[in-house]
Amino acid sequence: MSSPRPRRAALGALAALVPLALLGASGPATAATPSAWPEPAPVVSRIETADPVVFITIDDGWYHDPAAARTLLDRRVPASLFLLPGAYSYDSGYFHRLVDNGPVRIENHTVGHPDLTALDAAGQKAELCGARDAHLAEFGDGPRLVRPPYGVYDEATRTAARACGAKAVVTWTHDLTTWGQWSPPTPELKAGDIILLHFNETLEQDLERALELAGEAGLRPAPLRDYVPE
Secondary structure: OOOHHHHHHHHHHHHHHHHHHHHHHHHHHHHHOOOOOOOOOOEEOEOOOOOOEEEEEEEEOOOOOHHHHHHHHHOOOOOEEEEOHHHHHOOHHHHHHHHHHOOOEEEEOOOOOOOHHHOOHHHHHHHHHHHHHHHHHHHOOOOOEEOOHHHOOOHHHHHHHHHOOOOEEEOOOEEOOOEOOEOOOOOOOOOOEEEEEEOOOOHHHHHHHHHHHHHHOOOEEOOHHHHOOO
């Protein structure tokens, strides 16, 4: 009959190894779970800053107005263009001129402009990563900001945005888009406000109005991407 001492020693050594084994198993497993990565992107409707700046953002991209392009270029407006790939597929030169000759940046507005909250997580990721890939292929610069269509998002949107390379989901502070006979109210702009416009028939006048309101408030347009932290 063997002595119990070696057996007790072996059991003690095994017990000492169990916590180490559990630690080794739990570390990588936790890092790989969907809840731990990617961390959802923050949602930004305005920027907290002491700088005297506002942010001009322009959505969609279907209407290619030469006068609006001249305003953006002549006044060196660092606008964020949240474009749909289909809106430049038939006339990419309009936006290449803006990107190549001015301080604008191309950002992510999905592929097909759906209500993202009506899609599952895989569908949202396909919309956002698909637009990212199209923008990168066309302009050589991947978008870093996401604007969900209609400003509607959920937790899956935030996670998909981060997985597709965005550092923030961006909504807006003031919508200054004119639609038909409807004209938006005149806001009192403050530092850090994000202004929403659209590439429609009234973009030139809406852009001029936004720049005038900013000037009256002692504010200047600034590049939004530079003010959103990593």
